[in-house]
Amino acid sequence: MSTAAEIGVWGVPLAILGGAIRVSTPFLFVSLGETLTERSGRINLGLEGTLVFGAMTGYAIAYETGSAWLGVLAAALAGSVFGLFHGWICRFKGVNDIAIGIAMMLLGMGLAFFFGKPYIQPVAPDLPAISFGWWSDIPQVQAALQVNALFILGAFLAVAMHWMFRSTRIGLTIRVVGDSTDAARAIGLNPNTVRLLSTAAGGALAGVGGAYLSLYYPGSWTEGISSGQGLMAVALVIFARWNPILSFWAALLFGGAGALGPALQSVGVTSGYYLFFAAPYVLTLGLLILTSSPDKAMDGAPGELSITK
Amino acid sequence: MSHEPALPAGAIGVEAVAMTMRFGDFTALDNVTLNVVPGSFHALLGENGAGKSTLVKCIMGFYHATEGALLVDGREAIVRDPVDAQRLGLGMVYQHFTLVPSLTGAENLLISRADAPQVISWRKEMSKLHAFVESMPFKAPLDRPVSSLSAGEKQKLEILKQLYLGTRFLILDEPTSVLTPGEADEILGHVRALCEAGQISVLMITHKFREVTQFADDVSILRRGKLAGSGEVSSLSHDEMARMMVGEQVQNGGVTRAATEGETVLSLRDARAKDRSGLKSVDIAKLDVRAGEILGVAGVSGNGQTELMEMLTGQRNLTGGEIRVKGLPYHASRREAKALKVRYLPEEPLHNACAPHMSVAENLAFRQFDVNGSDRPRFWKNKREMLATAGDRISEFNVKTASVHSPIASLSGGNVQRAVLARELTGEVDLLVVANPCFGLDFAAVSAIRERILAARNGGAAVLLISEDLDEILELSDRVVVISEGQIVFETATANANTAEIGAHMAGHG
Numbered sequence: 001m002s003t004a005a006e007i008g009v010w011g012v013p014l015a016i017l018g019g020a021i022r023v024s025t026p027f028l029f030v031s032l033g034e035t036l037t038e039r040s041g042r043i044n045l046g047l048e049g050t051l052v053f054g055a056m057t058g059y060a061i062a063y064e065t066g067s068a069w070l071g072v073l074a075a076a077l078a079g080s081v082f083g084l085f086h087g088w089i090c091r092f093k094g095v096n097d098i099a100i101g102i103a104m105m106l107l108g109m110g111l112a113f114f115f116g117k118p119y120i121q122p123v124a125p126d127l128p129a130i131s132f133g134w135w136s137d138i139p140q141v142q143a144a145l146q147v148n149a150l151f152i153l154g155a156f157l158a159v160a161m162h163w164m165f166r167s168t169r170i171g172l173t174i175r176v177v178g179d180s181t182d183a184a185r186a187i188g189l190n191p192n193t194v195r196l197l198s199t200a201a202g203g204a205l206a207g208v209g210g211a212y213l214s215l216y217y218p219g220s221w222t223e224g225i226s227s228g229q230g231l232m233a234v235a236l237v238i239f240a241r242w243n244p245i246l247s248f249w250a251a252l253l254f255g256g257a258g259a260l261g262p263a264l265q266s267v268g269v270t271s272g273y274y275l276f277f278a279a280p281y282v283l284t285l286g287l288l289i290l291t292s293s294p295d296k297a298m299d300g301a302p303g304e305l306s307i308t309k
Numbered sequence: 310m311s312h313e314p315a316l317p318a319g320a321i322g323v324e325a326v327a328m329t330m331r332f333g334d335f336t337a338l339d340n341v342t343l344n345v346v347p348g349s350f351h352a353l354l355g356e357n358g359a360g361k362s363t364l365v366k367c368i369m370g371f372y373h374a375t376e377g378a379l380l381v382d383g384r385e386a387i388v389r390d391p392v393d394a395q396r397l398g399l400g401m402v403y404q405h406f407t408l409v410p411s412l413t414g415a416e417n418l419l420i421s422r423a424d425a426p427q428v429i430s431w432r433k434e435m436s437k438l439h440a441f442v443e444s445m446p447f448k449a450p451l452d453r454p455v456s457s458l459s460a461g462e463k464q465k466l467e468i469l470k471q472l473y474l475g476t477r478f479l480i481l482d483e484p485t486s487v488l489t490p491g492e493a494d495e496i497l498g499h500v501r502a503l504c505e506a507g508q509i510s511v512l513m514i515t516h517k518f519r520e521v522t523q524f525a526d527d528v529s530i531l532r533r534g535k536l537a538g539s540g541e542v543s544s545l546s547h548d549e550m551a552r553m554m555v556g557e558q559v560q561n562g563g564v565t566r567a568a569t570e571g572e573t574v575l576s577l578r579d580a581r582a583k584d585r586s587g588l589k590s591v592d593i594a595k596l597d598v599r600a601g602e603i604l605g606v607a608g609v610s611g612n613g614q615t616e617l618m619e620m621l622t623g624q625r626n627l628t629g630g631e632i633r634v635k636g637l638p639y640h641a642s643r644r645e646a647k648a649l650k651v652r653y654l655p656e657e658p659l660h661n662a663c664a665p666h667m668s669v670a671e672n673l674a675f676r677q678f679d680v681n682g683s684d685r686p687r688f689w690k691n692k693r694e695m696l697a698t699a700g701d702r703i704s705e706f707n708v709k710t711a712s713v714h715s716p717i718a719s720l721s722g723g724n725v726q727r728a729v730l731a732r733e734l735t736g737e738v739d740l741l742v743v744a745n746p747c748f749g750l751d752f753a754a755v756s757a758i759r760e761r762i763l764a765a766r767n768g769g770a771a772v773l774l775i776s777e778d779l780d781e782i783l784e785l786s787d788r789v790v791v792i793s794e795g796q797i798v799f800e801t802a803t804a805n806a807n808t809a810e811i812g813a814h815m816a817g818h819g
Contacts, residue, residue: 167429172412172420179409186407187421188392303410 011140012263018144019259020252021151022217026051026209026226027251028154030233031240032161033205035247037083038237039165040198041178041191041304042090045101047206048230049108050082054210056116059221062211063124071124072150072211079207080200082108087196097306105230119221127216150212154248157205161244174198178302191304206230228281235284239291241300257283313347314383318507320348321382321398321477323368328377330363337363338374339534345478345527348507350500352521352542353514354554355531361514364531365480368512369401370394381478395423400476402467404483410456414449414466418473441473447499460610461492468500472509481513485520487610487777489816497524516554518547530554571600572635574740574771579630582620584613584795590628591616591795600739603762603772605786605803607779609815613795614775615656618744621773622653622661634740647676649740652733654726656745662729665718669710670699672717673732706731707757723754730761741765744775759785779811793817 030047037044054075062071090097133145164171177184177194184191214221240246261276315321323345330338338360345351355361367374370388379386381397388394408417449466485493501524503509529539530553538553577596584591591613598604619625623641632639634649655661663672674695681687699713708727747755766772776782791799791814799814
């Protein structure tokens with residue numbers, strides 16, 4: 001028979017793995033959404049607001065209808081509305097996408113808190129998880145391998161998006177618009193429409209990321225539900241060089257860093273415990289510094305992005 | 310109006326009839342008629358601002374002509390936008406490439422097609438693309454991102470793209486401005502062969518007479534928006550064409566070359582830096598410029614000239630070696646540049662040497678605004694003095710501006726160039742570093758700027774002239790070096806320079 005004491009120090013990497021899978025899902029969805037938007041040449045910094053609003057909408061609809069998946073759908077719809085609004089404002093001359101993004105972030109959070117007040121008490125159904133730990137009797141292994149369906153969906157989405165950018169007309173169109181507005185116009189594409197739709201789709205993905213937060217982990221709607229995942233995902237996209245597959249690994253890495261604190265706590269490490277909660281933020285900063293260069297433009301950066309121009 | 314029918318192999322004719330284009334009060338194009346016969350190679354000559362671009366933009370549907378008509382393949386055509394033009398079989402290769410840099414050649418070709426499939430089976434498409442390229446007289450790499458191609462390869466890919474899209478009438482806008490003479494001849498030769506085969510008709514904008522006589526069948530010459538002349542190339546001499554292009558004869562810079570010989574001012578030893586891609590490096594083993602001489606750095610665009618300029622202006626960090634000015638280590642700080650009297654005229658001065666939205670007067674004051682008459686730092690700027698100095702510089706260097714208060718971005722290219730030169734050549738100059746000073750300027754501006762550079766040399770300054778225009782280098786320099794793949798590969802005195810030999814080194818076959 002296995003007990004917690006028997007796996008001893010192995011509990012830490014196991015807890016980190018389990019935590020990485022659990023914590024990374026919102027990172028994954030937001031960063032995939034942001035990758036899509038930025039590949040079309042626009043930055044949507046408002047995804048943090050979209051995430052929080054998605055969390056609220058998902059929770060509220062799941063509670064009202066009794067179906068967690070309807071909640072996810074509603075969160076995606078709400079996210080795409082935010083994306084459309086951002087994209088629509090940005091098509092006007094002289095509008096800066098970053099400034100609008102920050103405004104949208106505050107708007108999204110404010111609206112979520114306003115409409116979310118009645119849903120802080122009630123309990124909504126959770127999203128289902130799939131157990132990949134059936135082969136083991138060790139409860140920690142089983143707990144770590146409880147994988148939520150949305151995580152698996154996100155992994156498939158990363159591969160699908162990679163394929164889309166390479167081998168579909170839509171993917172190539174988005175890359176053309178993101179890399180050169182002039183070239184896009186020369187072949188008869190309308191950059192504004194492509195960017196509008198990419199921002200809407202990116203917003204929908206961020207909304208799904210929010211629904212995961214309120215419907216699975218931590219699994220309830222509170223005003224402090226997001227700890228800046230929406231903002232960190234933007235940094236993560238840069239770190240992943242606008243590549244969906246790399247975004248997946250980067251999200252896992254960030255998730256693992258986020259799980260470091262609780263994992264160490266579980267084996268009794270208590271000194272400097274709060275410091276480990278800062279690991280994802282320190283990691284964001286560290287990685288951005290390490291992967292940047294003073295002389296060289298970032299490779300893979302879409303040419304029309306206002307931060308790389 | 311006679312019109313010849315399209316050739317069976319595809320080439321169509323295009324005729325602009327009495328086209329006039331007005332922008333407000335300004336008439337850019339005045340009653341111009343131009344007929345490109347199917348399967349012919351037609352050259353369009355003219356100075357900058359003569360209306361060449363306006364004319365082709367009217368043909369391609371970017372502009373809509375105020376008066377006049379366009380006949381495509383004998384029928385009157387209304388071209389609302391470039392997509393319409395594409396549908397009629399009209400295509401254009403722009404002076405600035407319109408390929409998407411991060412996409413591969415194959416991706417670029419495919420996505421520019423109006424009927425690109427929703428889901429792309431790359432194996433199938435690649436075999437079709439390869440078959441298409443095989444059927445063409447020249448090749449371009451399809452599997453690499455366009456940003457990694459040389460200018461010549463990009464130009465070939467642009468032309469291949471047009472043929473792939475089924476273009477039957479091709480407009481080339483100064484297609485050889487970024488190519489080596491060898492590459493230019495090769496590409497124009499292929500284009501000419503396509504014309505002779507009857508696949509396309511070509512209208513080429515250029516100001517190089519050599520290309521006109523060597524490749525074109527017919528020529529039309531524009532001057533100040535009017536058709537100054539046209540005819541078969543074989544019946545016109547260079548002199549006749551030049552006269553039609555510039556009107557009366559321009560005086561050719563009367564500056565004499567004083568014999569000067571001086572100390573070494575600028576010296577580079579093993580100066581290395583990463584190039585733009587960050588993958589290769591620029592490595593200048595030895596480069597010396599003496600006082601009173603112009604050293605020309607020739608080379609094909611993209612062989613390290615931009616990087617060399619950026620190393621000298623402090624925009625690019627050295628990874629090894631050193632730059633010395635008058636024996637002292639030089640890092641291009643403002644303080645060092647001032648103390649050692651180093652001045653710059655970088656390429657694209659509006660972006661590299663100006664604050665575009667600040668006024669002409671302010672831009673002219675950049676070297677002096679923070680010191681007073683006795684070279685002591687000052688806190689308050691002296692606006693009156695600034696305006697007075699600006700007025701002097703403007704009249705001295707013949708800068709055409711509406712007022713000293715206009716933003717410098719509102720000036721034409723030649724006048725921005727003159728303004729920057731006015732700022733940089735004020736006061737004593739011991740070292741002048743110049744890059745492509747006459748790129749895209751008209752005759753009058755070119756000769757004025759070259760005179761100024763020569764005058765600086767005659768005044769005892771050391772001049773480093775980095776230029777992609779070999780004729781300019783041969784005209785101005787005392788010594789020529791050739792830069793190829795980031796290295797100095799050849800050096801000669803201009804007096805015994807052999808163009809063919811320099812060209813071979815430029816192309817990397819020394």
